[in-house]
Amino acid sequence: MRKLNNLNITRSIESRKLITEESWWDKFDTFTNYFMFLALIVSSILALGSVKSSANSDLEYFLYGSGLFFGLYGFYCKFTEKHLKEIKFTIHKEDAKQRILEYGKKYNYRISKISNNLIFLNEPTSGYTLGNYEKTIMIFFKNESILYTLIKEGARLNVPVLFSQHIVRIDLKKILTQAKIKNKTKKSYFSLFFFKD
Incomplete structure (x- = not known):
């Protein structure tokens, strides 16, 4: 990082x-x-x-x-x-943190610097460079939104993150705005046909 x-x-x-x-x-x-x-x-x-x-x-x-x-x-x-982009949400702040931590674990980010208002999600930039260089998603928490940015380190130059920032924005918006899916037991065709909720 x-x-x-x-x-x-x-x-x-x-x-x-x-x-x-x-x-x-x-x-x-x-x-x-x-x-x-x-x-x-x-x-x-x-x-x-x-x-x-x-x-x-x-x-x-x-x-x-x-x-x-x-x-x-x-x-x-x-x-x-270094400008922080904002994504608003309507869920509780702690729920938002939990969703982001689950997202980080799901995609094998190295999660670090967890504090009350800040989480870092780190991933290797490339397997072709010498050294352990990382791209970092920095997520700051406010009451009803997150502020985030992506920064990258490199062997000689810390070039900006050009394209993956758009994918990250879509992912973060999706996990912060989607409704929590309830675990439902799978029903058979017969019960779906005759017993409707």
Whole structure:
């Protein structure tokens, strides 16, 4: 998990942004990510401007346009990485915590930092990198909602979480808003036909 020095839980919840002390390495890492995505954006814009009409120009527009979109999206993801997104629910706060812990166990997350208002769900980022690097879902609890974000650590750069954040949002919304399923005994066809509830 990425080191978050002196994470202030109360201020993070109030400001809806991770409040931590950043080291010079964290600042350099952020600058490097911004630089990479800006380089991709600028080079894609320059390439789009130099495309000349031909039989292959549609393919060139698509490739350079995709590069531009990816650069803009990556820049946005890095910029909003420490912003906390909110999901509201109508269940009791303790029930919400229990559901999230069950979700973490079901999908084999390493659950850590369990406190009154904070849970970390950690999973390995990749089996191809050296070292034990993780992607972390940080979940802060309010009375009727959660605030969450995903951060990732890497061998050299802590690039932002680009796509799995959308899957996590769908999963969290689903488990926090669905009704609790009651365990019912399975009825036979005969009893379903003649004895209706």
